[in-house]
Amino acid sequence: MLFRLVLGLYRLLLPGFLLLALPGWLLRMGKRGGFGSGLSERFSIYRKPPEFEPCGAVHLHSVSVGETMIAVKLVRAWQAREPSRCFVIATGTATGHAVACEAGLPNTRVTYAPVDFSPCIARYLDRFEPSQIVLVEGEVWPRLLLTCGRRGIPVRLVNARLSVRSERRYRKLAPLIRPLFGMLDRVAAQELEDIARWEAMGVTRSKIVVTGSSKFDPGAAILPMERAEFSEMLAGFGEGRPIVLAASTHSGEERWLGEAMRGNPALLVFVPRHAERRAEVREDLEGAGFEVVLRSAFHAPIAPEKACLVIDSTGELRDWTAHASVVVIGKSILGHGGQNPAEAILARRPLMFGPNMENFEPLAGSLVAGGGARRFADANALRAGCDALMENALLREQQVERATEVLARHRGATERILDLLGASSVERAF
Numbered sequence: 001m002l003f004r005l006v007l008g009l010y011r012l013l014l015p016g017f018l019l020l021a022l023p024g025w026l027l028r029m030g031k032r033g034g035f036g037s038g039l040s041e042r043f044s045i046y047r048k049p050p051e052f053e054p055c056g057a058v059h060l061h062s063v064s065v066g067e068t069m070i071a072v073k074l075v076r077a078w079q080a081r082e083p084s085r086c087f088v089i090a091t092g093t094a095t096g097h098a099v100a101c102e103a104g105l106p107n108t109r110v111t112y113a114p115v116d117f118s119p120c121i122a123r124y125l126d127r128f129e130p131s132q133i134v135l136v137e138g139e140v141w142p143r144l145l146l147t148c149g150r151r152g153i154p155v156r157l158v159n160a161r162l163s164v165r166s167e168r169r170y171r172k173l174a175p176l177i178r179p180l181f182g183m184l185d186r187v188a189a190q191e192l193e194d195i196a197r198w199e200a201m202g203v204t205r206s207k208i209v210v211t212g213s214s215k216f217d218p219g220a221a222i223l224p225m226e227r228a229e230f231s232e233m234l235a236g237f238g239e240g241r242p243i244v245l246a247a248s249t250h251s252g253e254e255r256w257l258g259e260a261m262r263g264n265p266a267l268l269v270f271v272p273r274h275a276e277r278r279a280e281v282r283e284d285l286e287g288a289g290f291e292v293v294l295r296s297a298f299h300a301p302i303a304p305e306k307a308c309l310v311i312d313s314t315g316e317l318r319d320w321t322a323h324a325s326v327v328v329i330g331k332s333i334l335g336h337g338g339q340n341p342a343e344a345i346l347a348r349r350p351l352m353f354g355p356n357m358e359n360f361e362p363l364a365g366s367l368v369a370g371g372g373a374r375r376f377a378d379a380n381a382l383r384a385g386c387d388a389l390m391e392n393a394l395l396r397e398q399q400v401e402r403a404t405e406v407l408a409r410h411r412g413a414t415e416r417i418l419d420l421l422g423a424s425s426v427e428r429a430f
Contacts, residue, residue: 041114042113043120054109054128055128060075062089062136063139068096071100073214073222073414074136081423085107087109088109088128089110091110091113095274095275098314125148133154134156135155135156136158140181155183158420162197181201189208189211190213216342217411218411219412223347224318224319226323241265243326244264244326246330247271247329247339247343247344248317248331254272257328258285258289261383264383270308270311278296278310281312282294293307295313318347321344321347324349325390326349326389327341328351329352332353338358341353341403345404351399352374352376353373363406372405
């Protein structure tokens, strides 16, 4: 009874919320290049006739870039088993949409996920008639689950992640959300410790399978590779300089890192989480005394020893990581939750992160405990850690080896997830 009451309230309030949020959402999408990419699809308004859509396909819903890259990885692995299978990747952001389009996957339609408004969900399902919907890491929307349940469309959650903070918040609302999570057909959890958490959220134990994380699966990943174009740019700052790469930084972290490392002989390379922050990042770093060179308008620096490079592009982080001497994980210093450390490990680069890696536990804790990563609490610890790693090749190699061992626990996760989703094993490529 309470759940129905909350759903009714949700249905009444959602249109008003969408109207209030629309200006800000359109502004963000404009900054991220969303206009012209089919944003009307968020409201289930499509350009092409429905008869040209891949009906009966497997749909993967991802929110932003990280989740979309996982969706792309899953589609590639599934197509290795079943080359003729059709897929739809439905993203929530323009940056995620761009990543999915750039992947160039065959038999794959890229669209925007519909907002969780009954008419939009109905038009989306009428148009595509998905065989199943796969939610990558989140987000669980009430109208989508309810409508799919009525139509007999299974909804599965893969790479299921529930941080300690999210769990505490959800537990306070347990009577309201347990029926919602109970509608999930399957949950592919990352760790054994996650089973009890998802049961507490309302998922029946028999629906939970521990698969590991496809995000951390070293066997299914595209390895970071050095690019000649990137090497040329870096050479303009001085041949042979060590490189400290700050990956997926959030607001304020660029200046914090710049001030912490000022005067260090290493070249600082920043890859902001959102490329549209370029003006803010440039201003912050110039305020910290750096000559800032943007990737989008690259030029040789006037004073290389006082310059830094800002990668204001999308989808290049993986290969920039391959050029680093040390990788510092963003959103772990001033932000909350952290960002994915797997690419640094796959590139065999030593990594460091700040105190806030909640979204990547227990992986982050396991890395620190096993000697596969260094956690810093302040600027002095960051600088000392970077100096130690850059000066000692043996130390770097030992840390990379230990990180690789920790990541190996997720090996095979992608294949286990595909088994859970019902991918045929007959045509699997070895």
